[in-house]
Amino acid sequence: MEKPENQYPFLLACRKQPTPYTPIWLMRQAGRYMKEYRALRKKYSFLEMCKNPEMAAQVTLQPIDKFKLDAAIIFSDILIPLEPMGVEFEFAKGEGPVFHRPLREMKDVERLKIIEPEEEIPFLMQAIRIVRRDLEGKIPLIGFSGAPFTLASYMIEGGHSRDYTLTKGLMYQNRPAWDLLMEKISEALIRYLNAQVRAGAQALQIFDSWVGCLTPGDYEEYVLPYSKRVMDGVNKSVPLIHFATSSSTLLERMKQAGGDVIGVDWRVDLGEAWTRIGYDVGIQGNLDPVVLFGPVDLIKKEVKRILDQAKGRPGHIFNLGHGILPNTPVEHVAALVDMVHEYSSRKRNSNTQIPNNK
Amino acid sequence: MEKPENQYPFLLACRKQPTPYTPIWLMRQAGRYMKEYRALRKKYSFLEMCKNPEMAAQVTLQPIDKFKLDAAIIFSDILIPLEPMGVEFEFAKGEGPVFHRPLREMKDVERLKIIEPEEEIPFLMQAIRIVRRDLEGKIPLIGFSGAPFTLASYMIEGGHSRDYTLTKGLMYQNRPAWDLLMEKISEALIRYLNAQVRAGAQALQIFDSWVGCLTPGDYEEYVLPYSKRVMDGVNKSVPLIHFATSSSTLLERMKQAGGDVIGVDWRVDLGEAWTRIGYDVGIQGNLDPVVLFGPVDLIKKEVKRILDQAKGRPGHIFNLGHGILPNTPVEHVAALVDMVHEYSSRKRNSNTQIPNNK
Numbered sequence: 001m002e003k004p005e006n007q008y009p010f011l012l013a014c015r016k017q018p019t020p021y022t023p024i025w026l027m028r029q030a031g032r033y034m035k036e037y038r039a040l041r042k043k044y045s046f047l048e049m050c051k052n053p054e055m056a057a058q059v060t061l062q063p064i065d066k067f068k069l070d071a072a073i074i075f076s077d078i079l080i081p082l083e084p085m086g087v088e089f090e091f092a093k094g095e096g097p098v099f100h101r102p103l104r105e106m107k108d109v110e111r112l113k114i115i116e117p118e119e120e121i122p123f124l125m126q127a128i129r130i131v132r133r134d135l136e137g138k139i140p141l142i143g144f145s146g147a148p149f150t151l152a153s154y155m156i157e158g159g160h161s162r163d164y165t166l167t168k169g170l171m172y173q174n175r176p177a178w179d180l181l182m183e184k185i186s187e188a189l190i191r192y193l194n195a196q197v198r199a200g201a202q203a204l205q206i207f208d209s210w211v212g213c214l215t216p217g218d219y220e221e222y223v224l225p226y227s228k229r230v231m232d233g234v235n236k237s238v239p240l241i242h243f244a245t246s247s248s249t250l251l252e253r254m255k256q257a258g259g260d261v262i263g264v265d266w267r268v269d270l271g272e273a274w275t276r277i278g279y280d281v282g283i284q285g286n287l288d289p290v291v292l293f294g295p296v297d298l299i300k301k302e303v304k305r306i307l308d309q310a311k312g313r314p315g316h317i318f319n320l321g322h323g324i325l326p327n328t329p330v331e332h333v334a335a336l337v338d339m340v341h342e343y344s345s346r347k348r349n350s351n352t353q354i355p356n357n358k
Numbered sequence: 359m360e361k362p363e364n365q366y367p368f369l370l371a372c373r374k375q376p377t378p379y380t381p382i383w384l385m386r387q388a389g390r391y392m393k394e395y396r397a398l399r400k401k402y403s404f405l406e407m408c409k410n411p412e413m414a415a416q417v418t419l420q421p422i423d424k425f426k427l428d429a430a431i432i433f434s435d436i437l438i439p440l441e442p443m444g445v446e447f448e449f450a451k452g453e454g455p456v457f458h459r460p461l462r463e464m465k466d467v468e469r470l471k472i473i474e475p476e477e478e479i480p481f482l483m484q485a486i487r488i489v490r491r492d493l494e495g496k497i498p499l500i501g502f503s504g505a506p507f508t509l510a511s512y513m514i515e516g517g518h519s520r521d522y523t524l525t526k527g528l529m530y531q532n533r534p535a536w537d538l539l540m541e542k543i544s545e546a547l548i549r550y551l552n553a554q555v556r557a558g559a560q561a562l563q564i565f566d567s568w569v570g571c572l573t574p575g576d577y578e579e580y581v582l583p584y585s586k587r588v589m590d591g592v593n594k595s596v597p598l599i600h601f602a603t604s605s606s607t608l609l610e611r612m613k614q615a616g617g618d619v620i621g622v623d624w625r626v627d628l629g630e631a632w633t634r635i636g637y638d639v640g641i642q643g644n645l646d647p648v649v650l651f652g653p654v655d656l657i658k659k660e661v662k663r664i665l666d667q668a669k670g671r672p673g674h675i676f677n678l679g680h681g682i683l684p685n686t687p688v689e690h691v692a693a694l695v696d697m698v699h700e701y702s703s704r705k706r707n708s709n710t711q712i713p714n715n716k
Contacts, residue, residue, distance in 0.1 A: 163683060168648040172656050212604070215624045215646055217663065246570070249606045249626045266573045268607045288573055290526040298530050305575065325521060 008140050010070040014203055014239030014260050016282050016315035022307060022344035023070035024337055025142070027243075028323030029063040030075045033330060036062045046091050050076050053126035060131045064139065066330070067337045070317075071140050071203065074128055074196070078146030078207055079154060081192045084120035085184070086113045087155055095159070102158035104170070106177040112184045117195035125199035132200040143201025145193050147208030147244075148185045148226040155181070164213045171222050182226040190233035197235045204234060205241040205263070208254075209322075212246025219250050224257045231258030241284055245322050251277050265321035271309030274316075282315030287336070289320045292328045296335055303339045312347050366498050368428040372561055372597030372618050374640050374673035380665060380702035381428035382695055383500070385601075386681030387421040388433045391688060394420045404449050408434050411484035418489045422497065424688070425695045428675075429498050429561065432486055432554070436504030436565055437512060439550045442478035443542070444471045445513055453517070460516030462528070464535040470542045475553035483557035490558040501559025503551050505566030505602075506543045506584040513539070522571045529580050540584040548591035555593045562592060563599040563621070566612075567680075570604025577608050582615045589616030599642055603680050609635050623679035629667030632674075640673035645694070647678045650686045654693055661697045670705050 006012060009019040031037055037059060040049060049055050059075040079089060079097055089099045103109055118125055131141050146154075153167040161167065171178045193204050211223060231240060242259025244250065248268035254277075255262055261282035264273045274283045291302050303318075310316035318340045324333070364370060367377040389395055395417060398407060407413050417433040437447060437455055447457045461467055476483055489499050504512075511525040519525065529536045551562055569581060589598060600617025602608065606626040612635075613620055619640035622631045632641045649660050661676075668674035676698045682691070 163648060165648050165651065165683060165685075168646070169651055172649070172651070173653060212625065216627055218646075246604050246625065249630075267570065267604065269574055272607075288526070288576075290521060290523050291530070293523065293527055293530070295531060325523060327523075 003137050008070070008202075010317065011140050011203065011239065013315055013317045014241070014282055016260075016280075018314045020345060020348060021341045022310070022312075022316055022318050024318035024340045025069050025071040025073065026063070026320055026324050026333070027073075029067075029069060029073065029333075030059045031324060032326040033324055033328040033333070034062055034066070035330075036066075046077070050080060051123045053123045053130055056123065056127035057130035057134065060127070060141075061134060063333075064135070067334055068341065069139065069337060071142050072131060072135060073142040073144060073205070074124065074131060074201065076124055076127070076144070078144070078151065078209075080121060080124060081115060081117070081145065081188055082151065082155065084113065084115040084117075085188055086111055089154075097154060097159050099155065099158040102166070103155045103181065104166070106174065106180070109177050109181045109184065112181070114184075115188045115191055117192045118198075121192070121195070125195060128196060128199040128201055140202035141200065142203045142205055142241075143193065143196030143199075144205040144207060145189050145196075147206045147211065147223075147242075148182050148189065148230060149211045149214075149223045150207060150209050151185050151189075152178075152181055153210050161210075164210070168214075168218075171218070178222065182222075186226045186229045186233075189230045193230070193234045197238050201238065203239050203241065205243055206230065206259070208242070208244040208247070211244045211250065214250070216249050216253060219253055224253055227254075227257040241282075241317070243284065248273065255281055261315070261317060263319065267321070269309060270306050270316075271311070274310070274313075279313065279315065282317065283310070284317040284319050286319070286321045289322055289325050289328070292320075292324065292332045292336065294329065294332055296332065299332060299336055300339055303336065304343060307340070307344050307347065312344065318344075361495050366428070366560075368675065369498050369561065369597065371673060371675045372599070372640055374618075374638075376672045378703060378706060379699045380668070380670075380674055380676050382676035382698045383427050383429040383431065384421070384678055384682050384691070385431075387425075387427060387431065388417045389682060390684040391682055391686040391691070392420055392424070393688075394424075404435070408438060409481045411481045411488055414481065414485035415488035415492065418485065418499075419492060421691075422493070425692055426699065427497065427695060429500050430489060430493060431500040431502060431563070432482065432489060432559065434482055434485070434502070436502070436509065436567075438479060438482060439473060439475070439503065439546055440509065440513065442471065442473040442475075443546055444469055447512075455512060455517050457513065457516040460524070461513045461539065462524070464532065464538070467535050467539045467542065470539070472542075473546045473549055475550045476556075479550070479553070483553060486554060486557040486559055498560035499558065500561045500563055500599075501551065501554030501557075502563040502565060503547050503554075505564045505569065505600075506540050506547065506588060507569045507572075507581045508565060508567050509543050509547075510536075510539055511568050519568075522568070526572075526576075529576070536580065540580075544584045544587045544591075547588045551588070551592045555596050559596065561597050561599065563601055564588065564617070566600070566602040566605070569602045569608065572608070574607050574611060577611055582611055585612075585615040599640075599675070601642065606631065613639055619673070619675060621677065625679070627667060628664050628674075629669070632668070632671075637671065637673065640675065641668070642675040642677050644677070644679045647680055647683050647686070650678075650682065650690045650694065652687065652690055654690065657690060657694055658697055661694065662701060665698070665702050665705065670702065676702075 243263030601621030
């Protein structure tokens with residue numbers, strides 16, 4: 001029961017078309033805050049779940065069965081394409097990813113392999129096909145990847161970082177190695193994202209989660225050309241969301257790099273951010289994930305504030321400013337989704353929607 | 359050999375008066391990157407060093423003996439005033455501060471004590487007096503404290519935090535406890551900062567290091583009134599620098615809270631930040647501390663970029679965007695200080711300085 005693209009509020013909003021209400025999905029919506037997810041995680045590791053297509057599909061659909069979300073996002077991890085590139089990592093308990101041989105010099109970068117996503121990451125493509133089949137056209141499915149900078153930072157730091165000293169060190173002190181690394185990651189990401197589209201992803205999001213550690217000048221010089229290369233190289237038949245955190249000083253440059261929609265975190269007022277980047281792109285965000293801990297009145301107040309700032313202008317996709325936190329109360333997530341739909345739909349009926357043709 | 363206040367470029371810049379060159383000091387300039395500091399740290403714990411006035415004074419002066427810095431900052435820690443408030447903590451090896459009984463509810467907040475800094479933190483006041491004596495009026499001495507939000511976040515989270523879930527939780531879910539906590543911290547800080555001025559501090563800096571995790575709206579509602587209360591309550595005879603990181607969306611509101619100078623991190627272009635906050639306050643910053651790892655040409659390029667953005671306008675104090683990192687090469691620090699002095703003085707001689715009377 002596939003609907004035409006223009007029947008999905010999420011896809012319409014990505015294209016800055018009017019919608020009956022503001023569509024909403026949540027970063028990391030398939031995750032530890034749900035008991036159904038925790039039940040599976042007791043039996044399998046995170047990577048086992050990512051690599052088993054049936055299980056990844058099942059987890060992708062868990063929040064869809066429970067909440068009236070306007071899009072699904074395939075259950076996976078931004079680090080998945082690194083393994084076929086030749087970079088090994090594991091998820092240490094409670095510590096996030098750990099890379100045992102971080103990249104530090106040209107010879108480490110030279111060793112990185114070109115990936116063939118269909119052959120080397122078949123589980124993800126299969127998971128996308130299963131989810132598309134099981135969704136029966138109810139809502140669209142989002143594929144995703146990390147952005148070149150964020151992936152490079154993991155590969156160089158060997159995990160999470162506070163100061164990104166090693167990443168910036170390579171960037172500043174070994175420009176040829178940095179450029180080759182970013183080129184190789186960009187090529188891998190173009191292949192990886194296009195394979196997801198071929199498998200059935202109906203929209204894409206690129207997560208540049210840690211790029212907010214850079215000066216605007218460094219972003220422009222060392223990162224923007226590669227992010228742009230990836231977004232230029234991706235199949236234009238599906239819309240693309242370009243997301244980063246702590247990026248309020250980078251927004252104009254992120255737009256230059258690409259994306260039909262720019263995703264912003266809660267540190268910036270959504271109205272101000274949209275004015276700055278311009279209404280010719282959409283905007284996604286930007287509830288502070290901590291607000292979901294409640295109380296409900298606070299969630300309501302913040303939802304209204306964000307929707308009022310968006311002014312019902314076509315092109316706003318409601319989301320959190322970063323991934324949903326592990327202990328978030330499930331009933332608050334349900335309440336959030338309903339609030340966004342109800343309040344935005346009420347606003348649409350009482351106001352004339354601002355046409356987004358500026 | 360005390361000079362009048364108007365002979366110190368640092369104090370002149372705090373008051374937006376013209377100076378022959380741009381003054382520079384570095385956050386955490388007395389620290390692990392110096393071998394003299396590491397030699398002492400082998401024998402004493404960090405807190406032992408803070409609490410011994412002779413040693414704190416000695417450490418304060420280590421970078422002054424080595425570099426042509428325009429201000430000293432007393433060696434201490436923002437957590438020092440918490441102990442007499444009744445909050446115990448320790449520095450766990452490699453982990454930063456750990457609080458064994460974090461504050462979680464009203465009764466925890468009610469237990470907090472009013473402090474008498476001269477009696478309860480005599481070592482700091484004594485260290486300030488020793489440094490003032492030993493400096494012989496060569497350069498001015500800065501005293502400092504954390505800001506109410508940053509200190510509250512440590513007390514509630516029990517250490518560093520990634521998401522500030524517990525801090526925001528108290529803020530959102532227990533407003534009376536939050537307000538009482540912020541009131542008590544504010545009162546303690548006013549007393550603490552004024553005691554430092556009485557002991558001889560010639561300028562003050564307030565570090566709101568973690569406030570960048572908030573939405574602009576939350577900053578305005580839950581934080582600004584208390585930061586303002588502290589800055590309003592502090593002796594106006596010395597200039598005050600108000601610093602935060604990841605705060606580019608909060609700058610206008612930080613100015614509202616107070617400060618003769620607003621300190622910014624590297625995530626924002628200094629020129630843009632100054633235009634936004636207005637030239638009626640000074641600006642401090644904003645070299646990315648990672649740039650100090652070099653190469654020297656990069657340091658030079660970034661120093662020029664920042665000084666060019668400041669346009670030689672009176673009121674710019676050069677600094678890093680956050681504390682100097684532990685492994686920073688000492689020779690690069692020396693080079694930085696010289697570069698800032700030379701380039702800014704050359705610029706002053708070749709251009710007419712912009713009068714800052716806008």
